[in-house]
Amino acid sequence: MLEKKSNIKAWFYLLPAMALLSVFTFYPLFNAFYLAILRDFSFLNRTASGFTLFGNFIEVIKDRNFAIAMKNTSIIVFVSVPISVLVALFISVGLNSIKKLQGIFQTIFFLPYVTNAIAIGMAFAFIFHSDYGLFNTFLGWFGIDPVNWIGMGASWSTAMFALLIFTVWGGLAFKIMVFLSGLQSIDKQYYDAARVDATPRSRVFRRITVPLLSPMIAYITITSFIGAFKAYRTIIGMFGPTLRPPGTLSKDSLITIVGLVYQSLRNADTIGEISRAASASIILFAITLIFTLIQMWVSKKRVHY
Amino acid sequence: MEITLKNLTKIFQEKDKGEITAVNNLNITIPSGKLVGLLGPSGCGKSTTLYLIAGLLNPNKGRIFFGDEDVTDMPPEERGIGLVFQNYALYPHMTVRQNIMFPLENIKVEKQEALKRSQEMADLVGIGELMDRKPKQLSGGQQQRVAIARALVKKPRVLLLDEPLSNLDARLRLATREEIKRIQRETGITTLFVTHDQEEAMSISDQIVLLNFGIKQQEGEPQDVYDQPDNLFSAKFLGTPPINIFEGEIKNKKLIFNDMELTTKDSPDKNVLIGIRPEGFIIDKKSAFSLSVYMVETIGRDTTLIIKNPLDEEETFRAIVDASHRIKPGDTIKFKIKPEKLFVFDPETGELL
Ligand SMILES: Nc1ncnc2c1ncn2[C@@H]1O[C@H](COP(=O)(O)OP(=O)(O)O)[C@@H](O)[C@H]1O
Ligand SMILES: [Mg+2]
Numbered sequence: 001m002l003e004k005k006s007n008i009k010a011w012f013y014l015l016p017a018m019a020l021l022s023v024f025t026f027y028p029l030f031n032a033f034y035l036a037i038l039r040d041f042s043f044l045n046r047t048a049s050g051f052t053l054f055g056n057f058i059e060v061i062k063d064r065n066f067a068i069a070m071k072n073t074s075i076i077v078f079v080s081v082p083i084s085v086l087v088a089l090f091i092s093v094g095l096n097s098i099k100k101l102q103g104i105f106q107t108i109f110f111l112p113y114v115t116n117a118i119a120i121g122m123a124f125a126f127i128f129h130s131d132y133g134l135f136n137t138f139l140g141w142f143g144i145d146p147v148n149w150i151g152m153g154a155s156w157s158t159a160m161f162a163l164l165i166f167t168v169w170g171g172l173a174f175k176i177m178v179f180l181s182g183l184q185s186i187d188k189q190y191y192d193a194a195r196v197d198a199t200p201r202s203r204v205f206r207r208i209t210v211p212l213l214s215p216m217i218a219y220i221t222i223t224s225f226i227g228a229f230k231a232y233r234t235i236i237g238m239f240g241p242t243l244r245p246p247g248t249l250s251k252d253s254l255i256t257i258v259g260l261v262y263q264s265l266r267n268a269d270t271i272g273e274i275s276r277a278a279s280a281s282i283i284l285f286a287i288t289l290i291f292t293l294i295q296m297w298v299s300k301k302r303v304h305y
Numbered sequence: 306m307e308i309t310l311k312n313l314t315k316i317f318q319e320k321d322k323g324e325i326t327a328v329n330n331l332n333i334t335i336p337s338g339k340l341v342g343l344l345g346p347s348g349c350g351k352s353t354t355l356y357l358i359a360g361l362l363n364p365n366k367g368r369i370f371f372g373d374e375d376v377t378d379m380p381p382e383e384r385g386i387g388l389v390f391q392n393y394a395l396y397p398h399m400t401v402r403q404n405i406m407f408p409l410e411n412i413k414v415e416k417q418e419a420l421k422r423s424q425e426m427a428d429l430v431g432i433g434e435l436m437d438r439k440p441k442q443l444s445g446g447q448q449q450r451v452a453i454a455r456a457l458v459k460k461p462r463v464l465l466l467d468e469p470l471s472n473l474d475a476r477l478r479l480a481t482r483e484e485i486k487r488i489q490r491e492t493g494i495t496t497l498f499v500t501h502d503q504e505e506a507m508s509i510s511d512q513i514v515l516l517n518f519g520i521k522q523q524e525g526e527p528q529d530v531y532d533q534p535d536n537l538f539s540a541k542f543l544g545t546p547p548i549n550i551f552e553g554e555i556k557n558k559k560l561i562f563n564d565m566e567l568t569t570k571d572s573p574d575k576n577v578l579i580g581i582r583p584e585g586f587i588i589d590k591k592s593a594f595s596l597s598v599y600m601v602e603t604i605g606r607d608t609t610l611i612i613k614n615p616l617d618e619e620e621t622f623r624a625i626v627d628a629s630h631r632i633k634p635g636d637t638i639k640f641k642i643k644p645e646k647l648f649v650f651d652p653e654t655g656e657l658l
Contacts, residue, residue, distance in 0.1 A: 187394065189390050189392070189394040190394055190396060192356075192361050192388075192390070192394070193388065193390060193394040193396075195361065195380075195381050195382060196359055196360075196361070196381050196382065196386055196387075196388045197382070197407060197408035197411055197455075197459065198382035198383075198408070198411045198412060199382075199407070199411045200411065203410075203411065207396075207399075207407070208396060211396075211398040212397075212398065214398075304397065304398035
């Protein structure tokens with residue numbers, strides 16, 4: 001009797017959140033599924049010629065741009081995330097051991113987090129400018145000739161390289177913040193014990209720091225993968241609405257799946273385009289979901305709590 | 306191996322509180338193969354002393370010797386120390402076996418050899434069957450043994466234990482302190498045992514060092530320190546129930562309490578503090594020293610009389626007498642004081658007179 005009452009109470013407290021979620025999350029999600037199975041849906045007339053279970057999905061997948069978007073998205077996900085997690089980990093461990101300058105560094109690494117990604121993208125576009133970009137100047141110190149990274153007619157691979165560096169850098173701030181707070185909550189006595197037992201530094205890192213930080217590492221890795229699957233703002237920030245260096249062909253585009261969705265939405269007047277946008281977003285949703293479930297399953301076995 | 310601390314001083318700089326002298330000009334010798342108890346109230350600098358010996362902290366002044374070797378500037382990993390932390394600091398993600406093997410892997414002991422030595426050490430401390438558990442799956446006492454095994458497995462020159470029993474319940478504490486003593490005997494390792502529990506220190510140690518405010522108060526064999534305290538702090542810190550302290554005076558070479566003569570004392574006239582151990586009271590009808598009993602605690606073996614201080618009704622003190630005396634609350638009893646259980650201290654300096 002008592003328990004039942006408190007259950008009702010709990011639901012009552014959840015009501016506002018549920019209401020908001022229904023309007024802004026569940027309804028759009030449901031709507032996307034609905035749009036994805038409409039045949040020849042016209043956004044202007046709000047009419048469709050019927051239903052098709054896979055028709056829109058097949059059209060999306062057959063589109064030449066889909067393969068390009070899948071390739072770009074995969075590279076961004078599987079290259080930038082592991083690198084940025086590792087780099088963030090090393091920087092955090094380094095920062096954690098320099099007590100004096102920690103505050104300043106924390107601010108420096110935190111700045112990108114509070115700055116608009118598109119603004120930073122533009123700044124990065126300038127850094128990679130072939131004539132007066134910092135990056136080429138830097139390479140010049142080592143006697144390397146200037147490279148046309150993202151300028152007129154730049155190749156897909158140099159543009160992707162620049163994009164990856166930008167993506168890694170942009171994701172560092174939040175990761176470092178989480179890792180630092182995780183490191184600071186590790187009992188210092190573990191390190192004292194390790195010192196007394198003559199543990200080499202690298203072993204302290206591998207056998208003590210990483211396992212004790214593993215819940216944070218798992219959290220950061222999973223959320224970063226989800227974020228990277230949705231990459232779009234970084235690309236528009238760096239390359240503008242064309243999503244590719246000027247003067248290049250669309251096969252060299254840096255478009256991602258989310259980019260594909262937006263492109264379809266921009267052509268919403270064309271019959272069936274909205275349904276294709278919905279289908280593409282559902283494909284992305286499915287990929288992300290499966291991937292996240294696998295990761296959670298793996299981390300359950302590997303993470304120490 | 307003998308450990309010698311010479312004029313050891315450690316000062317902490319605190320932003321808001323200024324300087325804290327945690328260890329103040331400490332001179333201690335820990336004889337080879339002995340178990341020495343470092344005893345003092347919380348915050349007196351025991352852990353700091355231990356960390357200085359371990360090399361985890363560096364002294365501001367003074368030297369540390371292991372045998373003839375000056376190790377003051379040697380990093381902790383080269384000192385050959387086994388350290389058991391107050392909360393054990395077992396690596397939570399490793400099994401017992403991995404925890405015990407960890408120090409051996411650091412010094413690249415061959416795998417089979419490391420496994421063998423870990424098992425031997427685990428058997429010695431009595432946790433040989435628990436090797437595949439995680440620390441969280443162990444009781445406090447078992448965790449403590451794992452910590453000792455981990456400290457001993459690399460065959461250190463010195464074993465340092467920081468309040469190793471403080472996290473255990475009373476019964477386990479008794480059993481474990483005997484265990485520690487046994488392990489120390491069997492391995493013959495020079496051991497420094499830190500505790501704030503005087504009973505623990507007295508029962509386990511070959512020698513004790515009493516510390517207060519980072520300053521050594523007294524050192525010696527437990528019974529000697531108990532029997533011959535150098536000062537008020539030593540007298541008060543050792544013994545349960547604690548020594549009774551009350552104000553008195555020396556007048557005409559007599560020790561006077563509440564106008565009653567306790568004994569003769571060949572000192573100039575002055576106010577003093579009188580300390581009498583609870584077991585120092587003997588019922589003696591001929592004595593001039595009489596007190597009224599307020600409460601009686603009987604435990605069978607002996608009887609504790611709780612007596613209100615006639616000079617200060619708020620204060621009580623305790624006398625332990627033979628159970629054969631049938632004493633009731635309210636009785637007025639005449640006492641003789643055993644001379645070896647009576648101490649007179651200077652009220653200003655606390656020194657024994
Ligand atoms: N790292 C530190 N920084 C500042 N003060 C400290 C530090 N460690 C200990 N102290 C101070 O030194 C004194 C002795 O501490 P400690 O050796 O831990 O005492 P104990 O182990 O006897 O309880 C205490 O006043 C404590 O606050
Ligand atoms: Mg302590």
